[in-house]
Amino acid sequence: MSISIFKKFGLLFLVLVLSAVMVACSDDETNSTDTNTTTDNGSANSETEESTGLSGEITVWAHPYTDGTTGEGDMWKTFAADFESETGVKVNFEQIPWANRDQKILTALAAGQGPDVFYVIPDQMPQYAEQQLILDISQYVTDEELSGFVPTAIEATSWKGKQYGMPILQTAESLVYNKEILTELGVDENSLPTTWDEFKALAEKAKAAGYYAFSYAGGGSLNNTLYPFLWQAGGNVIDESNNILINKPEAVKSFELINEMYTKGWIPQDSITALDHDSLYFGGKLLAVNGSGISVNRLLAEKPFDFVIAPPLKDAEQLTYGTVGMFVGSAISKNPEAAAEFMKYVTNTENQRTFNNITQYIPTRDDAKDIFDSQPYMAQLAGYTQYAKPGIIHPEGRNIMPVVQAEIQAMLEGKQSPQEAADKSAEAIDKLINK
Amino acid sequence: MTSTTSKQSLSARIKRELNKNLLVYIVLIPVIIHFIIFQVYPFALSFYLTFHDWKIIGDPEFVGLKHWKNLFDDEIAWKAIWNTVKFSVYYILPTMALGLILALIINSGIKFSGFFKGLFFLPVVTSFVIIAGIWGWLFRGTEDGFINYLIGFVGIDPQLFLSSSSQALLVLAGLSIFKVAGTTMIYYYAGLQSIDRQLYEAARIDGANSWKMFWSVTFPMLKPIHFYVAITTTIGSFQIFDSAFLLTNGGPNYSTTTIVYYLYHQGFTSLNLSYAAVLSYVLFFIILIISLIQRKYIGKDPNYY
Structure with missing residues (x-):
């Protein structure tokens, strides 16, 4: 008795499943027919459709x-x-x-x-x-x-x-300075650094007064870390014909700058893998960051301190990331x-x-x-x-980042020189584009 | 004639089987459909993909063993596997030990044991992203990082923690231990509750002290729990991904690039899905082999008395 009830129940279940499947299929068919019809008929139904096609x-x-x-x-x-x-x-x-x-x-x-x-x-x-x-x-x-x-x-x-x-x-990113620190350092907001050398001098001053000069989020995108310096130095990562430029002398200058900033303590010790230095910056312990509209609007909303925006730095060229x-x-x-x-x-x-x-x-x-x-x-x-x-426009642009990032991290850990880091980056990029 | 008989008997057998177990099959159908769609199909498809180049859309192109050969030349992949093994060493035993210690504490009948149970379990129910954020804040590599501030009192120099290739993986393992120990505690607590009290009485009569009782009664009686916890934490350790993703992005210099992090990166950042499939098979075989070994050595039925 119970078996026959189960059988009936099972049959009912099967019928339900099958009909659900059939409905689903026929739905698809209707949909595709609908689409076809619309396409075939063109756009005859409304005036706007007629005019725009x-x-x-x-x-x-x-x-x-x-x-x-x-x-x-x-x-x-x-x-x-x-x-x-x-x-x-x-x-x-x-x-x-x-x-x-x-x-x-x-x-x-x-x-x-x-x-x-x-x-x-x-x-x-x-x-x-x-x-x-x-x-x-x-x-x-x-x-x-x-x-x-x-x-x-x-x-x-x-x-x-x-x-x-x-x-x-x-x-567009540019340098956003904490005005209060500038005042403490006796720096006029109208004579802020425009070149690498001027920035280095200011960084040294900030360091001596117990501040970090700059943020370097070494665990984040190279667009906000290496690349702006690389471009400013007149270098690049790779050109359109796949020539690797990252270990050319002008490019190596940017590796050297980052290394100098780290060894001299201008950027925080955790810069090797840090994802941001917001808490240091907003806590008033860091002089300047590369900021965009988002950072400016956050500063305006939270008002942790007065700030001033300066133009992007220039070494060989004046460039920034945006x-x-x-x-x-x-x-x-x-x-x-x-x-x-x-x-x-x-x-x-x-x-x-x-x-x-x-x-x-x-x-x-x-x-x-x-x-x-x-x-x-x-x-x-x-x-x-x-x-x-806007970053490195190349199909491997996003894959290049982690390999270069790793070499910079090894450099900051003191395991290799800036030149070695640049050479190894070039090697890794070569492997990527010729794989 | 013979074949007709056997056919008849086969259909008769099927009929008999259906009569007997039809409901079982009906109940199983949705589960089997689900299993095929979400387990068997992806498993087979990813194996198929390992021999093809697939551009996300369009048809995969057959490339033979290219991606498998790549694996052997890929230093980062081997580094990722080695990092994962190191992570397991840092993670599995401490998680089991800490879970057991916490379970012993709440099982010891101390006051407010319910409160402690909740407290120890809190990291398990808290979002991993939040815990990782707190961990990152605690272990900040600057002088004013919380742990650096604390160790400064005992005269230790500030450490780089997540920014050091020798410390970062340890810090990540610490985070996972903190997050998961509450779960192992619950398993061990259940195990402790199920141990027959008479065994402790007998041991006490024989003159055993608490230390002796723990090693001779409690620890061996928890063998099935050890096995289960060992398997789950091992699998968990080989699948570690989120902490590296959230705190270090695999750095510094690949020192926290684990196999799943690397696989994710290959698949979804580099769009190299076929190579990611190869890596996922490597991961699968590693976990399979370790699970088989664990089953052989600690998975036998406990020899109770």
């Missing part, structure tokens, strides 16, 4: 650029609604946390899904472009449309002559035209004003930079974007 929907992934209190969510809703009314394309906006964004995007793309439009920075872009993960938008965007952007931003969003991204934001944030399209997007149109739309002058006003980044169009007319610090940083280089 666009239809369907796109998915956009972006990240939390603010703490969410300044209306970022509403901004995206307005962007999506306005774009839909202008073009007839529905925008599904999804906010993805910053943490592990590479992995999230890659796993989604690997599964043949994921966003049509997403956000990257220049040292990710060539890697994605080489792996053919992102869309070459050269065919969708004219030179005239690109002409309104700052040239460095366009340079940072193209690779091997192809345009891959539309730049939405820029940052990234460019861009939207790129997925290479497997089913609606590439609409994706490219959205990228252009969201980076137009008006939307850049809105976006960068809310997020406090620097616009990539000169005509949108008027948002900082009443914010002197941001306006000052915006002026330094002309010196900003």
Whole structure:
């Protein structure tokens, strides 16, 4: 008796499972038919669709650029609604946390899904472009449309002559000094160091007064540690023809500078692996950091001390690090035209004003930079974007970092000289690009 | 004729089996489906990947043993394996010992043992990111780091801790011990509770002191717990990743690059998923072999009396 009840129950269960599977399959079919129909029929249903030739929907992934209190969510809703009314394309906006964004995007793309439009920075872009993960938008965007952007931003969003991204934001790092320490050292804020030698003299002074002169987060990105000095010295890591430049004499100067800063105690002892020196800086024990808009806004909000921003240092050249944030399209997007149109739309002058006003980044169009007319610090940083280089633009750019970082760490531990560290870095980079 | 009979008997056997155990199969189906999708399929796919180059999208390209050969020339991979072995040495026995000591404390009938149990277990339930943040703050390599400040009182010079290639792995092991000892304590506490009180009485009658009783009664009676804890902490130690990821980024100079950290880095930063799959197989075989050895030597049924 009980067996027959189980049998009936089992049969019922099987029927349920099978029907669920069948429903799922037929759902898929309907969906794909729907998509086909839409594509086949073109965009005949609404006027906007007729005029733009666009239809369907796109998915956009972006990240939390603010703490969410300044209306970022509403901004995206307005962007999506306005774009839909202008073009007839529905925008599904999804906010993805910053943490592990590479992995999230890659796993989604690997599964043949994921966003049509997403956000990257220049040292990710060539890697994605080489792996053919992102869309070459050269065919969708004219030179005239690109002409309104700052040239460095366009340079940072193209690779091997192809345009891959539309730049939405820029940052520029520069020296942010603790004014109170400067006063204690008797240094006038109008005569701050502009060259390496002047900076070294000031660092020595700060050290003698019991302060650290500078922050060096040796466990973090080289964009904020080695590279600015490397560029200032006139050096580079690698050029477009894969020539390795990191152990050339001018590049070695930057290794020597970092080594000198460490051995003389100008940077904290834990600089070898430190991820930041915020607590020392905000605690008033550190004279200067390389800061961007985020640090400036934090200083303005928390007011731990008065501060002053100075231009990037110069040795052979005056340069600093500054990234460019861009939207790129997925290479497997089913609606590439609409994706490219959205990228252009969201980076137009008006939307850049809105976006960068809310997020406090620097616009990539000169005509949108008027948002900082009443914010002197941001306006000052915006002026330094002309010196900003966006990292090493190379498919192996991100892989180069950890190998060079390890050699610098060994140098700071006293296990090798700056020249040896540079030579070993060159060797490791050679292995990477010729593997 | 014979085959028809055997067919009949086979179908009859299946029918009989279904009649008898249909419910078992029905209950098992979702579990098996889940197991196939989330265990068998990734396991097989990653093995397939080790022989291919895969560009995330598109079809993998067959490259034979290229990635396996790379492993033998890759100094960092071997360093990562060696670091992981060192980490295990720093981590497994201290975690077991500390867990046992904590369990003995709360089992000894001291006052407020419930409070201590909660206190010792607190790191286990606290988010690892928070604990790691506190650990990083305690072991800051500057003069004003908390531990440096403390050891300054006894005349020890400030240490670099996470910034020193000889100390960083030890500090990370300390963090893992602190985080996990509460869990091993609970296992040992359960084990201690299950030991027959008569054994202690008998030992006492024989004139054994507490020390002798611990080594002759308590310790051997905890053998199944030792085995379980040894296996789980070993597997945990070979999978160590988060502390290196959060505190040192594998540095200084690869001294805290563990095999999982390196694997993660290869797979998701360098997009070299095939090589990451090779590394994951290396990890799998290491854990498999160690588990088999542990089973052989400490996994036998305890010989109680």
